[in-house]
Amino acid sequence: xxxINTESLKNQVSSEEWNTRVDLAAAYRMVxxxxxxxxxxxxxxxxxxxxxxxxxxxxxxxxxxxxxxxSLVKVDIRGNKVMESDxxxxxxxxxxxxxxxxxxxxxxxxxxxxxNAGIAVSTLKEGxxxxxxxxxxxxxxxxxxxxxxxxxxxxxxxxLVADLGSTMFMILRNHGLLxxxxxxxxxxxxxxxxxxxCEIQLQAQATxxxxxxxxxxxxxxxxxxxxxxxxxxxxxxxxxxxxxxxxRTNPGFDV
Numbered sequence: 223x224x225x226i227n228t229e230s231l232k233n234q235v236s237s238e239e240w241n242t243r244v245d246l247a248a249a250y251r252m253v254x255x256x257x258x259x260x261x262x263x264x265x266x267x268x269x270x271x272x273x274x275x276x277x278x279x280x281x282x283x284x285x286x287x288x289x290x291x292x293s294l295v296k297v298d299i300r301g302n303k304v305m306e307s308d309x310x311x312x313x314x315x316x317x318x319x320x321x322x323x324x325x326x327x328x329x330x331x332x333x334x335x336x337x338n339a340g341i342a343v344s345t346l347k348e349g350x351x352x353x354x355x356x357x358x359x360x361x362x363x364x365x366x367x368x369x370x371x372x373x374x375x376x377x378x379x380x381x382l383v384a385d386l387g388s389t390m391f392m393i394l395r396n397h398g399l400l401x402x403x404x405x406x407x408x409x410x411x412x413x414x415x416x417x418x419x420c421e422i423q424l425q426a427q428a429t430x431x432x433x434x435x436x437x438x439x440x441x442x443x444x445x446x447x448x449x450x451x452x453x454x455x456x457x458x459x460x461x462x463x464x465x466x467x468x469x470r471t472n473p474g475f476d477v
Contacts, residue, residue, distance in 0.1 A: 230477055231292040238271040243291035245406040245461075246278050246331075247475040248468055252410065253335065254287035255472065258417060260336040261285070264398070265315040268331045268406050269323060275299050277323060279316065281309030290477050299324060314374050321379035322386065322402055329402035331409035339420035340399035349393055350419060352436040353426055357419035358444040360412075365389040369396040391416050403457060410464075411457030 232240050246268045253259050253266070262283055270276040278294040280286070296305040301316040315334070322332045343350055352361055367385040370378050386392055390412055392400040399416050403409030426433060468475055 229292060232477075236272070240291065242268050242270060242406070243278060243294050244476045246294055247289050247291045248465055249331075249333070249406050249410050250280060250286045250289040251468055251472050251475050252464060253333075254285070255468075256414075256417075258335050258337045258413075259286040263312070263315075264335045265312065265319060266331065266333045266406075266409070267316075267319040267323065269329075270296065274304075275323075276304055277319070279311050279319065281307065282312045282315075283309060287472060290475055292477060314372050317374060317376060317379060318382065318400070321382050322400075324379075325383040326386070326388075326402060328404055330404055331406040332400065332402045333409045333413045334394075334398060334400045335413065335417070336398040337417055337420070339424055340393070340417060341397065342424055343420040344393045344395050344397060344399070350416075351423060351433070352441055353433055354419055354422040355436075356415050356422060358436060358441055360391045360416045360419050361441055362444045363388075363390040365392045367392060367394050369394070405457060407461035407464075408457035411460060 231243070235243070246266060249266050253264075262280075262285060265279055267277050267279045270278060276296050276298055278296055280289055281293050281295050284293060293307075293309070295303060295307045295309055295311050297311060297316070298304050299320055301311060301313060301320060303311075318334055319332045322329050349366060350357055350360060350364065352358060365385050365387055367382050370381075386400075386402075390402055393416075394400055399413065399420070401409050401412035401416060403412055
C-alpha cells in the first residue's frame with residue numbers, strides 16, 4: 223500500500239497558495255461528505271494565485287476524504303508536475319480541466335463529478351428542466367457537451383470549450399456534471415445547486431405525475447435574484463460555515 227505523505231508544505235509555498243490548497247482540500251472532503259465522489263475518478267482543480275498559470279489537482283489514487291492541503295499536486299497547463307510529489311494525476315481528468323482553465327480566465331476553479339443523479343439527467347434527451355427553484359440558478363447559465371468517450375483526446379478540448387462558452391454550469395452527456403467559478407467556494411456552491419436540481423428532478427419524475435414547469439419569465443429574471451439572495455457574495459456566503467463543519471466532522475484537511 224502506498225503511504226500518504228503528510229509532510230506539511232505550508233512553509234514551502236506562498237500564503238496565497240496555501241489558502242487555495244486549504245480551500246481545495248476542503249472542497250474534496252465536502253464532495254466525499256455528500257457522497258458525490260466516484261472512488262478516485264473525478265476532479266476539482268484550482269489555479270494557484272500568481273503569474274505562472276499553475277494549478278492544483280487531486281493526487282491520483284487518494285480518496286477524496288483523505289485529501290489534504292499538502293497532498294494536492296501542482297502542475298502546469300500541460301499537466302506536468304512543477305513541484306515534487308509522490309503522486310501522479312489522472313491524464314483524462316486534466317484534459318477536461320486544462321481546456322476550461324486555458325480558455326476561461328474567470329475559471330479559477332473547475333469541478334467535475336460523476337454523481338448518479340447528474341449522470342442520469344445527462345442521459346435524458348431534454349436534460350435539466352425548470353422544475354425547482356434550485357434548477358433556475360443552473361439553467362440561467364447552463365451548457366451541454368456531447369459524449370466522445372473517455373477524455374484522453376486533446377482534440378476534444380476545443381469542442382468542449384466551444385460548448386461551454388461563457389456558462390458556469392455544464393452537463394456532460396452520458397458522463398456527469400461540471401461547474402466553474404471565480405473561486406473554489408463559488409464552483410462548489412454551483413455544483414451543490416446543479417446536483418440538487420438533478421436529484422429533485424429525478425425524484426419528481428419518478429412519481430409519474432404531471433410536472434409543473436416554472437414559467438420562462440421567472441427563469442429570465444433569476445440572475446438578478448441570485449445576486450440579491452446571496453447578498454452578491456455568491457458561493458462565499460456559505461463557505462466559512464462549510465469549513466467550520468469540516469473542522470468538526472473531518473478535521474485534518476488543512477495540513
